[in-house]
Amino acid sequence: MPCNLAVSITKAAVSEAHLRAILTPEVILPLIEAYLRLPGVLHAERVTLQRQGDAIVVTVGRVTMTIREGRVETQATRGDVRAQELTDGISALVAGIADALFAQQIRAALTPFGTVATEQVTVDNDGVSQVVTMLTMTLM
């Protein structure tokens, strides 16, 4: 039977600003480059990728996306389906990077207590199935 088994449970959340602060241009630029190289992401379009201050500007064909502090702003003609597709893809990537880096931060912070095992698991969170990072350690 699915069940959460534990003596105690507590929940905590960081601010959106904390997550955005993790997403520095240095961190996300190489990951966006790698994403754009994945098969099927680009449709033989011309691509430019450059850093402008604290933002990254990605141009794919006629679509320009500016990524700053985890937010993606897109310049394209209204109703441009390709622009929406690219924006959704980059937005999901950036959110995934924030989650992965946050999990790394938590893991590093727990290290003084002992060895931390990391696993990706699927959980039911209030009826929503989510893939989460599970950090496990045994305190003796």
Next chain:
Amino acid sequence: MELTVFTPQQVTVDSDGFSQVVTMLMLHMEGGNAVELAVVTPQQVTVDSDGFSQVVTMLMLHMEGGNAVELKVYVMPGGSVHIFVDGQVSFEQAQQITQAVMAQLQASGIAFREIGTVEQHRDGVSHVHITGGVHVRH
């Protein structure tokens, strides 16, 4: 304020006449107080630090009878965590462990905007479900 967490050490202490092995962590705050984190009951104690007498808060985290306690931290999308403490411990001990974990996370620069209360989930034979928590198969 700069915080440094020292390597955990297993030390033997005398607790009410019983010798116990506990895990001790030292949190050092530059220019301020040193905090020994070995968890359970916070106590104000006076220590000698480089020739200076200082009052510090000491928390003892000791597992009586050598029982292992499992700590699971689920890192959820969007910057939230669910902390599960399980094992042969009382709810009060689980609470203290959770509070020590939260203190450690915050000392590491992870600023939580909200922290829920530690909820009692299981005590003895009763098995209470908490709504809103993650569910995993076991």
